[in-house]
Structures are given as C-alpha cells and as structure tokens.
Amino acid sequence: MTDGFGKGHHLHLIDGSAFIFRAYHALPPLTRRSDGLPMGAVAGFCNMVWKYLQDGKGSDQPTHAAVIFDHSARTFRNDIYPLYKANRPEPPEDLRPQFPLTREATRAFNIACIETEGFEADDIIASLACQARDAGGRVTIISSDKDLMQLVGGGVEMMDPIKGKPIGPDEVREKFGVGPERVVDVQALAGDSIDNVPGAPGIGIKTAAQLIEEYGDLETLLARAEEIRQPKRRQTLIDHAEQIRISRRLVELDCRMALDFSLESLEIREPEPEALLDFLARMELRSLTKRVAERFGTEAPTMAEAAPVPAAVAGPAAVPAVELPAIDRSLYVTIRDEAVLAEWLAEIAEKGVVAIDTETTGLDDMQAELVGVSLCTGPGRAAYLPLGHVDGAADLFGSGARAAGQMERERALAMLKPVLEDPAVLKIGQNIKYDWKMLARHGIRMAPLDDTMLLSYALNAGAHNHGMDELADLYLGHRCLPIKDLIGSGKAQINFSQVAIDKASEYAAEDAEVTWRLWHHLRPRLAANHVATAYERLERPMVAVLADMEMAGIRIDSDHLRRMSSAFAQKMAALEAEIHELAGGPFNVGSPKQLGEILFQRMGLAGGKQGKTGAYSTGAEVLEDLAAEGHELPGRVLDWRAISKLKSTYTDALPLHVNPETGRVHTCYSIAGAQTGRLASTDPNLQNIPVRTEEGRRIREAFVAAPGMRLVSLDYSQIELRILAHVAQIPALKQAFRDGIDIHAMTASQMFGVPVEGMDPSVRRRAKAINFGVIYGISGFGLARNLRIPRAEAQSFIDTYFERFPEIRAYMDRTVAGAKQDGFVRTLFGRRIMTPGINQSGPAAGGARRAAINAPIQGAAADIIRRAMIRMPDAIRHLPARMLLQVHDELVFEVEEGAVAELIEAARGIMQGAADPAVRLDVPLIVDAGHGLNWAQAH
C-alpha cells in the first residue's frame, strides 16, 4: 500500500489532540458571536494549522502530511489493563463541542484527517511512521508528547510545535536517560500517573534509566532481578514483574496497525480557497478569514448576523446590540475647515459619546508635537482633523512647509475644547492617558473619560495584553492598518507629520473607529462579569491622576550623576585590567558567553552549567559560589558588573531623559502593564532606582527637590503581609499587626519556640524569608536557594510554618481551587485576574498556581495604593504640594519647605485609610514617612 511514497519524500504527522489542548488553554474563552458557541480551541487550532502551513520552508518542507486524532476514550489498552487512563479527567464542558469542529477544520485546510476506532492517535502515528520509514522516506512527528519519543531514530524525528525545536535522540536521552530504543523499558518501570500506568512502585525515571543502562533491557533486568544489590529495589522488581510487563505493553506503541489508505494519499495539497473560507466564515473567525482571503487574493465572505445581547448582560451603558457593518475606510472624512468641524462637534454633542485619538510626531507625549485628531461617533462615522502636517518626504528633506488644506491648530483646538471638557460628552480612547496629556499641553483637560485598554484590563487582566492591534484582532476580528505602512521603520522612518493627509486620514480615523467599536463591544460586558466597580473605582480614575504626576516629573541633578559616571568608569577600567590579568588575556567582561568560556573552559573551574542555548550560566549566584571557593576572578567580575549596571542603567542613562523644556525627568506609567494591578514605569523606569547597596543609594541623591521645596516619601509598612493576615484570616498574624510587634521576629518565635527578646538575627532572617516565600507560593526548593540551606531543612521550616499557621495552607488551597473552577482570582476590592494555564497538568501548572496564589495579595496592595492616589489630589489641594512618583508601596511628593509636616499628616491619613470604606481590614495599615532635599534623605 505504500507505492508512490518512498525515498525523497517527507511525511509530517501532526498530533491533533495536542494542538487542540494547547489552543484551548492558551486562549481566553472566545465564543461565536452569532450563537455563543465556544470557539477558543477551534480558533487556536485553525491559527496553529494556518501558521504551520505558512511557515514551511526549504528542505524541511514536507511532501506528505496528516493530522491524527484520538477517536474514543476506550482502546485495546483497556483490555490489557482496565484502569488505563482511568484517572484522566473529562475534557471541559466548553471544549467538547469543539472536537468535531477541529476535524472539520483539518479537512477544510485540505489535510488528511485520521482517526480510528479503538486506537489512540499515538498508535496511528507509530504505524504511519514505521511504514513511511520502511519505505525509505523521512518522518517528522509534530508533537512534544513524551510517549511518542520511542519512535525517534532511523529517519523519524519529532518537532516541538511550540518551541519550534527538533527532538532527536539526544533530546530523548536527556529526558529519559536512555536512547529512544529503550524508552519503553524506562517508561514501563517508572509508570505514569497521568495515564495511570502502574510501573514499579518506588521507581522513577532516574532509577529506571540507571537499571536499564546496567542490565541492557527490561527482560534481562527482570530475569536477573535477584542480582540487584539494593534489597528494597530487588524485592519491588521481583514482586511486581507482571505489573511491569503489563506496563510495558501499555506504553509500547502499536506499529502494525492495518491502515485502509495509502501513504501516497497523504500527499500535500493546497487548500481549496472556497471550502476553507466557507468553513472559517461559518466559524466566524474574522481575523483569520481575512488573512486567508488576502493570501488567496480573494474576497472574504460575509459573516453571520449576531443575536441580540440580552439586556441583563448589556448593562446600563450599553448601546443596542446590532451587528455592525464591516469597517470601511472609504467612508472617512477629512476635516479641513471650520464649517465641517462645527458639524462634527454638533453631532458629538448630540450623541454624547465620541471616540478620540491624537496623532503626534513621536511616542513621548511630553515632547511630541500634535499632528492631528481623529474622531468617531459610530460605525462608519469617523473623521480626521489634520493640524500639523508638513509637505512630505518626497525628497530627502521634504520642503518642510505646512501642508495645504488644514485648519489652523489653535483655532481648531479652541473649537474642540468645550466639547472635550463637556461633562455631558463621554470621550473614549485607547490608552487615553496619552491623548489626555497631549491635549493638556494645549490647555484642554478632557473629561469624562473611558478607555478601551482599561476596559479590556478590568475584564481580562492576565489573559492577554491590551494593545489596540491585539484587541481589534481578538474582539473585532479586524486587522488595523500597520503604522509601519505609513511611516516605515528603522533608518528610513519618518514622523507622522510627514505622512500625506489622505493616507493619514485613513489610518487615524480607523483607529478612532476601532476604539469606538471596542468600547461598544467591551463596555457592556463589565456588569455581567462583575468588574464594573473595579473599572470605575480602580482603573478609570487613574488616568488623570497619573497624567498629572507624569507631567509634573521630578528634578534630577545631572552633574551629580555625571560625576558618578566618571568615577565608575575609572573603577571599571581598573577592575577590567585586574580581571584580564587573572584570566590570562583580554576578553569582554560584559559578555556572559565569553566569561563562561574563560571560567569553565580555559580556567577549568568546576560547576559550569550549560543552559538551553549551550551557554554557561554566569549569574550572580554562580559567581558567588565560585568566589566562596576561593577563586579571585568571579568576585572581581561581580564588582565590575555591579558598577557597570549602575553606570549604564542609571548614571549614564538618567540625564538623557531630562526634558529640555521642563528640566525634569518624566516617567510614563502603564496602568494595564502588570497582570496584578500594579503599575509599571517606563522611559525611564523610576520604580527600580537602586537602594539596597550604599553605592546604589547615592544615585537617589540625584533625585532632588526644586529650590525651596522638599521631597517627601511615604510608604506602607509590610502591606502584603497585612493583606495576607486579613484574607487568610490568620489569628496570630492579625494580633501581631494589631499589637505592632516585629512580624518576622514573631514568626520566628512561633516557629522555633525562641523568645523575641535577644533573638539571633539569622533566625529572624529565616522567618522573614519564609514570610515572603508564602506570598509567592513557597516551595522547599525556592526557600533553600534563597537561604542557601539544604533543601530538606528548608522543607522542614515550611512544614513547621504550615503547622503553626494552618490558615495559610487553607487560603492557598482555596485560592487555587477557585482559580481552577472560575478561571480567575479576585482581590479584596473586586479586581479580577484571569489565570490561564491553571488547569494545565505537569510542571507548567506550578507557575500558574503560584501566580494565582500571589495575585490576590499583590493585587490588593496595588488596589489600596491606587485608592490612595485617586483621593490624594483632593486631600492635598490646599497644600503647596504635588504627588510625583509611585513605587508600588511608596508615594513620593514635592512640597514647599514649610508644609512638610502638614503634607505628611494629610497624605498619611489618606494612605492608611485607603481600604475604607470598601473593605474593613482586620489589621491596621501603617505608613512610614521621611523627607529631605533628595530622595535618599526622604527614604
């Protein structure tokens, strides 16, 4: 049956079930718009297949391909061992209806789709692989399933579809400790809890590999089991010989299935555009449909109509749900005179809602110039108001003259101002803080506001990012015009003012329309998902507060930094000379790769560990260990690195961020950057200014108050532990916080039974590490590494800790169980954080579990300081003071010298009471304060 397939042919076998589960877990629970049918797995599956088809390249291009699926749960293995795969949970409810659709999808892509009653996909893959190999062809199995690794070798290899890396005999050996041909023997001994393969009790992969290495193969091992030296191991093998043989039959794949089709029939065929587009359109996968249509150069078919959204789900701010027509850029208007602008403003005032987007000459909203404003009042109703375009980049310099057909900027802004400040007109933006600041620089303080980025964040933090292109693709199935198409990239990049006005109109108006549509889609979902309060109280009000802080900026002493830079340069040069001397020759100290080779090859030091890329690890931990062994060079490198970091990231870089107009540094806060509700600070990041070392703290001296002013810093004391005490309801911890005693010393005292008085500092240090570890989802391994103690010791600390504070374990279990059931966790204040991957199995789930445990704690702390920040402007309005910075649990203010005490009193009151009245915490919030001429003094 294999005629026609042979030498020179290359068969790809795709593990369909693996694709489906990956797709299901990787994507948010998308549904088909017209009828709400779950569609996440189908969408992901189709995207993966399409990407696979597009990515094929060069000599690895397959000539034949098939997707193989499991047919039913019951297979011939259940006749051998009834409990086989009995542990396996049922697939999730919303995944089941998607299984048949993935088969349909495969056929729509015109790829052979194979499944056979009574056989697992793995057996079909094995049989096909063997036949193809025997016929002289090449085989690649697209899967990372370890059960398939026994097939590798002799012309068969695997490819991990996610990492894009081949899995050959070496990778198999790394995983199992033996070559592919002995994998089944190891698996038979080690068993598999997921598939419920019993194996030999007490023997894992490591031990199994060792035994097989020693005895050659499983049968020999079992026959000579009497010779095994370790008594327990010997007895296990003798007692369970039969069970091990059964396990072997369970894990060994069946290569001899009779197939009712020829390999030749798997030859690759181009998809038939019509059938494929028809299928994708029926699934309503808008974005992919469009992409596929583009690729085939045909028209994308129209999608089904949407069913009306039920009123209860839609909520008060909802617009009646009707299916919107597709985005049509040809409808856009360019506003070139007062009369047309006046018409648009009248329409906006009448509708009471407008989506707005500003176009500028750059990404820095403190320095870029306003180039235009786009407005959208509904589907197909969008306009662009060009204000600062110049005559283009036709030649190298352009004429630089103002382009014709634009309104005068100040006149247009004067007309816009009343509408943008009208409390009866809602302004919608995507990341509207940017536009708010651009307009604020022209005297317009926009209000009220909605932000589609923040709507998405309130609904789906943790599930995906919230940039416009991503949201448009995800929720509208629309691909936005890439900005690169207008301004290019790299060296040849121009700025938006140089883009021709008609092209700019299309792009800019589209952005406004996409924003309007996203709002129309997302806003009604707040209430149904119970995140309306989180959005209203924790997200929306941050825009104006942060915009004001960013515009205020902070003064820095550039001279101080420059002096530090040159001192650092000298020290680095001296260290570098020493290092080269010790190394026996020059090399780039800043290159971990070169350093690794010097240390572990040239100098032959032990302890070199190579990572995935084959590079030696030279992190601080490794170097510290080497230094402790008495080697000189690693210590010098650590010193060099510490200085190099301070110099390049801080003392060199910060002066470059001083705004020439204000003479101050203006960071930009991302509201929707972190998954937990924390802010992130960029350009420059002012949330990681050094503080832990003496030398680092000197950098804080460069952050100074303006003349006659002082910097004041207020920070929450132990806020995350206090939140833990409250949410996990830990009596001992709560009492300690109420009594105001040293929390780490109290923990140590409870755990080790020593009095707080005269406690050994190292005992307290350990308790502190555990307290923090708990917040992060502690593990024995992590604690051991942190404290540099044996793992067993660390584990016993943790055990003791959980014994003393059993409520913590209960909290962790409760949180993880909730995440598994709901797909998200919540903070005390109702912020929702999605937990994708929590239901995965294997090591990947560990990280998701820890993130789920941490998110409500870190998130609640973030909520509390947000609440304080939102109330702060009103609370300090009467004082000559401004809020400048936020560093997660710290707020930095600039205040006139004479009002320091008053400011501290007012700000502390707001911060300590920030949870009220939404949440009545069982523990007090305490805020420490400091002040001085610079940030180092204030801290």
Next chain:
DNA sequence: GCCCTCACG
C-alpha cells in the same frame, strides 16, 4: 529580536 543579567517592590 532573543537571551542573559540585574535593578526595584
């Protein structure tokens, strides 16, 4: 553009 390393809470 990715990886490594390291600064912060």
Next chain:
DNA sequence: GACGTACGTGAGGGCT
C-alpha cells in the same frame, strides 16, 4: 517518585 520552582516588573548589552 520526579519534575522544575519562589511573585510582579523594565532596561541595557551581547549576540545572531
């Protein structure tokens, strides 16, 4: 029994 492991960020430099 063994796996891989602290949570959350952003920036700079090396290297492909």
